[in-house]
Amino acid sequence: MSDLLAALLLGIIEGLTEFLPVSSTGHLLIAQHWLGARSDFFNIVIQAGAILAITLVFRQRLWALGTGLHEPANRDYAMKIVAAFLVTALVGLPVRLAGWELPDAVTPIAWALILGGIWMLLAEHFAERRGGDGVNVTWTIAIAVGLAQVLAGVFPGTSRSATTIFIAMLLGLSRRSAAAEFAFLVGIPTMFAASGYAFLELWLDDGLSGEAWDDVAVAFVAATITGFLVVKWLLGYIKQHRFTGFAIYRIALGALILLFMPGS
Incomplete structure (x- = not known):
């Protein structure tokens, strides 16, 4: 397989x-x-493509928030x-430096x-038992989502989106679409900052030389379009469906990895 095709697939x-x-x-x-x-x-760079994608998806929401700050709700x-x-x-930077x-x-x-995957199944079950409209973001939810992002950074494989969405649901934002929107909107500045910090570290360490720029460009575009x-699909899907399928997929994939790629 060519390097360019591999880069496309990774994007x-x-x-x-x-x-x-x-x-x-x-x-x-x-x-x-x-x-x-x-x-x-x-x-x-490919993560930056994903960030650009979600910024484009929420461009109208972001514009409405930015231009409507005179309204109390916004x-x-x-x-x-x-x-x-x-x-x-404030929590994540010291953790990263340590x-x-x-x-x-x-x-x-x-x-x-x-x-x-197990956490997702349990969290959605208990979130639905809470009842209520589940659309109002409280300060507790906001702080917990911020901490959940740190947790996802410390434990690769947990998934930032899963960790933040389900902590928000457990704390009262039980409507899946509302929890996902808040988690994704918080993720935009967080991911921009994290990518910018990582890029700065590489630049200061002279870690940008020797890159295959055509591979990077193809992967960036692929990540942006696919993301x-x-x-767009996910936001529509979760209005009518639970996250159960994703949880089962995670459990099955993890088990297959342990079975066929032990010690890798």
Whole structure:
């Protein structure tokens, strides 16, 4: 397989899995096991494509929030997005500097997939038992989502989207579409900041040389287009369906990894 085709496939995998609650880290690690490992810069760029995709999906919502800050409801929602981001930044940066992160290895990610799938099943069950309209984001939810993003960063394979969506649902944002929207909107500044910080680290360490720029460009475009289509589909899907299918998929994938790729 050519390097360009491998880059295209990796970009598509990133776009498919970044915002689905299935762990993009786990899928990319497995894919790169077969398609060849890529540089940190390559991984940053394809994640940037996914960030661009979700920004495009929510462009109207973001514009409405930005231009409607004079309205109390918009101002309150925007402040909670900022609060969640600041919690992630203030807690996550010291955690990153301290090096508190599990390695991107196959076995721990497989277990994270399995345990995360079980967590999703339980969280959705208990969230639905709470009842209520489940559409109002509280300050507790905002802070918890910020902390959940840190947790997802420390434990690769847990999935940022799964961790944030289900913590929001457990704390009262039981309507799936409302929980997903808030989690995704918080993810935009968080992922931009994380990618920018990682890029700055690479640049200062002179880690940008020797890149195959055509591969990077193809993967970026693929991640952007695929991510856009996936998020649009997911937002429609969860209005009528539970997350059960994603949870079962995670558990099955984790089990297959442990069975066929032990010690990788």
